[in-house]
Amino acid sequence: MRPQWRATGALRRSAVLGAGGLAWAVVLGEPVVLVLTVPLLLISLPALSRRPSRTPTIETSLLHASLREGEGVSLDLAIHADDDVEQVTRVMTPQRLVVGRPDDGRIVTRWPAARQLQVSPRRWGSIAIGERVALTSAWAGFRWGPVAPAERPLSVLPSAPPYDSRAEQPRPQGLVGAHRSARQGQGSELAGIRSFQPGDRLRRINWRVSARTGTLYTTTTRAEQDAGLLLVVDLLAEH
Template sequence: MPGWEPTGALVRGVVVGLLGLGGAVVWGEPALLLLSLGPLLVAVAGVVRRPRRTPRVWASLGHGLLREGHGAELTLHVADGDDVEQVTRVVKPTAYEDVSPHDGRLSVRREDLDRLQLVVSPRRWGARTVGEEEVGCFSPWGGYRCGPVDVPGRILRVIPRSTYRSRAEAPHPKGLVGAHRSQQVGTGTELSGIRAFQPGDRLRRINWRVSVRTGDLHVTTTRAEQDAGLLLVVDLFGEHGRSGGVDGPESSLDLTVRAAASLAEHAVGTGDRVALRPIGGRARGVAMGAGQHHLRRLLSALTEVRTGSSHEEVGRLELRVGAGATVAMLSPLLVDAISTTAVDLARRGVPVVVIDTLPPEGGAPDPGDADPGLVDLAWRMRVLEREHVLHALAAAGCPVVPWRGTGSVDEVLRRLARRRPGGAA
């Protein structure tokens, strides 16, 4: 941190005081002496309390992982600050970051640094640098100033918000244990039927009322409770629309990432297995797994996604889907490979649902330096092609549902659960 320098107030106090004192002596005006005495005394007090040690400042953030829209305190630490009386902090404006106080400025006494803190709130998911600020220290009586010095920001991993809750059953679960009602008979709490006793049946399953009425032993059968698998396929070929943060309009990438995070959190909360498969762009996939540790890995992978080029030539996608797994493809449906793969999976009997993440307002591209009329015409033609793709998916029995938060895919999952299970792909 740079050394101490006299403030403008100290220089003005010395100049005004000496000029007033000299004028009072030369012209014999006691009023000038009285007027200049105040600034001169303040300047003298500032010089007397001149600091001797240069302080060191750094900042820390209370969290390394935060959900978008939440806030974290930005704590400033001052070492060798015995000569510091006042600390002024100014946070540099950054995209998708809110600060409290709203203007990002805070000036407090050094003793109040632990009580009055700046609060930063990232407004969009991703790995973001937050809390870049300038800090200045002032000595008693405002005589000397140290700084301002740039304090670098801290990298904060911001996970997407979760807005999905569902009561729909998973289509055809085939795991070992879980919370979903299976079509198979097994150990569970859901009544399946009553049948005649067979060797190997548990005695506690005997239905005595039916057995006494019929004269033969009968047992109550239940449906097994199994877990399911969820494969999240996210389209990263491009971003359409503009993002306004957690409180503003959403781009196609915002909808895709937030929908994937919401579905993953819901699935893990019900004991299911989840996997992430990014298509296009730059991202790392996550293998099938369950539990909170696995969920943190998956959410961390979602914060690192980057889009690629929507004009890449992509052939047919090969997705390895195990038995009992449901495929959720999240895409604005502007790349043919996504719809082709969805139709292939549906025809092979794999439960698949396509979640449309194109923004409701359309997500038209920014024309930039190009002719706006030509860009608008090209976009309208692309939207018309997309409508044909949607009709083709519906005709092939592949459901398409727009993402709108809680309950978006419930009805689709119920219809898939009522279908006869197909083979694994």
């Protein structure tokens, strides 16, 4: 069901109090009551005369479909049949690690000054940006909504800051063998003897052990390295 324009609470109160006070002043002959209720009628009549006649439709769009974490993007609002719209209230759907501008993700201003709402995600991944929108007619007489337009998907890529580390970088000296390697590979230092497996080099076959046991055995060695780099990534923690 499409939302319709509805009278605001302020218009209802001013109309009821103004009409009731006017009837009271006429029937009982109380001019003081008339003085108190005339301002309410003066506010209600312009609002009623500007009653909206067209039902608006709203649509949101993102300026960019993808960006890097920490960057910002504008969530644009388009209102069709906005002849009767005077004020717009926009409230961004709260999400974890998504910051809006203003800070509370809320805009209440005259139309069309509220076309753009700034959104800045702080975490990479795929998210959906949504909001709730309410429209108000002239003299705050009628209100439309709030409604939630279709959410807009946004792809957030990890940021790529320049590498910065206080740790000393390894400086290869060109001398291999000062420290024993932790893994096996092509080298000259004996690591062990094991059964021959398909893919092993024939020149690594240990013929003495093979002749004594009657089964092919191969010699394994440790890799020759000058410096190594170990990278540990924790995917379960937020950094």
